Amino acid sequence: MDKFVIRGGNPLVGTIRVSGAKNSALPCMAAAILTADEVTLENIPQVHDIETQRRLFASMGAAVEMHEGERQDRITIDCRALTDPVARYEIVKTMRASSLVLGPLVARFGRADVAVPGGCAIGGRPIDLHIKGLERMGAEITQEHGYLKARARRLKGAHLVFDKITVTGTEDLLMAAVLAEGETLMENCAREPEVADLAALLTAMGAKIEGAGTATIRVQGVSRLHGARYRINPDRIEAGTFLIAGAITGGDLIVANCKTEHLGAVISKLIEAGVRVEVLGPGTVRVRAAGRLRAADISTEEYPGFPTDMQAQYMALATQAEGVSLVTENIFENRFMHVQELVRMGANIKVDGSTATVRGPARLSAAAVMCSDLRASASLVLAALVAEGESVIDRVYHMDRGYESIEQKLSAVGAQIQRMGNVFAAREQADPVAV
Numbered sequence: 001m002d003k004f005v006i007r008g009g010n011p012l013v014g015t016i017r018v019s020g021a022k023n024s025a026l027p028c029m030a031a032a033i034l035t036a037d038e039v040t041l042e043n044i045p046q047v048h049d050i051e052t053q054r055r056l057f058a059s060m061g062a063a064v065e066m067h068e069g070e071r072q073d074r075i076t077i078d079c080r081a082l083t084d085p086v087a088r089y090e091i092v093k094t095m096r097a098s099s100l101v102l103g104p105l106v107a108r109f110g111r112a113d114v115a116v117p118g119g120c121a122i123g124g125r126p127i128d129l130h131i132k133g134l135e136r137m138g139a140e141i142t143q144e145h146g147y148l149k150a151r152a153r154r155l156k157g158a159h160l161v162f163d164k165i166t167v168t169g170t171e172d173l174l175m176a177a178v179l180a181e182g183e184t185l186m187e188n189c190a191r192e193p194e195v196a197d198l199a200a201l202l203t204a205m206g207a208k209i210e211g212a213g214t215a216t217i218r219v220q221g222v223s224r225l226h227g228a229r230y231r232i233n234p235d236r237i238e239a240g241t242f243l244i245a246g247a248i249t250g251g252d253l254i255v256a257n258c259k260t261e262h263l264g265a266v267i268s269k270l271i272e273a274g275v276r277v278e279v280l281g282p283g284t285v286r287v288r289a290a291g292r293l294r295a296a297d298i299s300t301e302e303y304p305g306f307p308t309d310m311q312a313q314y315m316a317l318a319t320q321a322e323g324v325s326l327v328t329e330n331i332f333e334n335r336f337m338h339v340q341e342l343v344r345m346g347a348n349i350k351v352d353g354s355t356a357t358v359r360g361p362a363r364l365s366a367a368a369v370m371c372s373d374l375r376a377s378a379s380l381v382l383a384a385l386v387a388e389g390e391s392v393i394d395r396v397y398h399m400d401r402g403y404e405s406i407e408q409k410l411s412a413v414g415a416q417i418q419r420m421g422n423v424f425a426a427r428e429q430a431d432p433v434a435v
C-alpha cells in the first residue's frame with residue numbers, strides 16, 4: 001500500500017493546474033450507454049475512479065479506449081457491444097457512483113442488474129431516490145441476492161419531486177428521462193455544476209433538456225441519441241483543495257485551469273478567513289496569505305453552498321486560524337473521520353453531533369496518520385504540509401481515487417512530498433513496528 005512522506009514547512013509558490021472533474025467524468029461516461037455511437041470525452045482526469053468505471057464498462061461488454069500520448073486526458077466509449085447490463089458487486093462495492101449506470105441501462109436496454117451499494121466510510125448513502133424515480137417512470141424494480149433488478153419496456157416521462165437533493169440521483173434520473181416517452185418534469189434537483197455538465201453532453205447527443213443547473217429540469221424524451229465529443233469541466237474540488245494548500249502554507253499560489261464561477265462559496269469563505277484571493281481571470285485564481293488566518297464558521301450545503309467535499313480540507317485550514325471555527329456537516333453523517341487523525345497531529349477539535357469545534361491556531365507536529373476516505377486524505381496532506389517534521393500518510397489509495405498526480409503537482413510548487421510504495425512494504429515486513 002502506498003504512503004506519502006511529507007515534510008512540512010514549505011510555502012507553496014508557483015502555478016498549479018487543475019485536472020478535469022471526476023464527478024463530471026463519471027456520469028458523462030455513464031451517458032455513453034444511451035447511444036450505440038461513440039462518445040469521446042476530453043479533460044478526463046487520470047484517477048482511480050475513472051479506471052474503476054472503465055473496468056465496469058469492460059465487464060458489461062463495452063469498449064473504453066483511453067488515448068495514449070500527448071492527450072492522455074481523452075477517452076472514447078463505444079457501447080455497441082454492451083450485451084451484459086450487470087454492474088457487479090465487486091466493482092460497485094469499491095465505487096458507489098457505479099450506481100449511475102442504473103438509469104441509462106434501463107432506459108436503453110429495458111433491464112439492469114446493479115449490485116446494491118453497501119455502507120461506506122462517510123455514511124449509509126442509500127439510492128432509494130434513484131429507485132423511486134425509475135419506478136415512477138414505469139420500471140419494475142426488485143431486490144434479490146444483493147442486486148437491484150430493474151425491468152421496463154420503454155420508460156415513460158413522469159413528474160418527479162426529489163424528497164431530498166441528491167447529485168447522482170438527479171443525474172441518474174436525467175439520463176433515464178432523455179430516452180423516456182414524453183415529458184419528464186424533475187423538481188428539487190441538485191444544482192451542482194456536474195449536473196449541468198452532464199446535461200450539456202446529453203444535449204450534444206441530441207437530448208432535449210431545459211433547466212439543468214437549476215432546481216427544476218424539464219426533459220422531452222427522444223427515441224434515440226447519437227454520439228458526441230465533449231470536454232468536461234475542471235474539478236472544482238481539486239481547485240478548492242489547492243486554494244487551501246496555498247493559504248495554509250502561507251504561499252503565493254496561482255491555481256490555473258479552473259472555473260472560478262464554481263468556486264464562489266469556497267473563495268468567499270477564504271476571504272472571510274483572512275486569505276488574500278484574487279481572481280485573475282475566469283480560469284485563474286491567485287491565493288496568498290495576508291497575515292494571520294482568522295476563524296470562520298462553515299456549514300456544508302448543496303451547491304451553491306459550501307461543498308461537503310471541501311469540509312475536511314477546510315478543517316485543516318481552520319486548525320491554523322486564530323479563534324474558534326464551527327464546522328457543521330449537513331450532507332453526510334459520519335463525515336468527520338479525519339478529525340481523530342488531525343487531533344493526533346496536535347489539532348484542537350471537539351465533535352458534537354454534526355458540528356466540530358476547531359480551536360486555533362494549533363502547532364501541528366508530524367505524525368503517522370491514516371486516510372479513511374477521499375477528502376479526509378486531502379485534509380491530512382494539507383495538515384502535513386504545515387506540520388513540523390515528517391509525516392507518513394498511509395492508505396493514499398483513497399487520495400488516488402480522485403486526485404490526479406497529486407504528489408507531482410504539489411512538489412512542482414515547492415512541497416516536500418514523496419510517494420513510498422514497496423520500500424515501506426519491505427520495511428514493514430522486516431520490522432512491523434519500524435514505520
Ligand code: UD1
Pocket residue numbers: 023026096097123124125126127128129130164165166167168169194308309331332333
Ligand atoms: C455526490 C458526489 C460526492 C459528494 C455528494 C454531495 C459524485 C460521484 N459524488 O455523491 O462527491 O460528496 O454528491 O455533494 O458525484 N440520499 C438519500 N437517498 C438517495 C440518494 C441520496 O437519502 O437515493 C442522501 C445521501 O445519503 C446524502 C444526501 O442524500 O445524505 C446527498 O447525497 P448525494 O447528493 O446523492 O451524494 P452522491 O450523489 O452519492
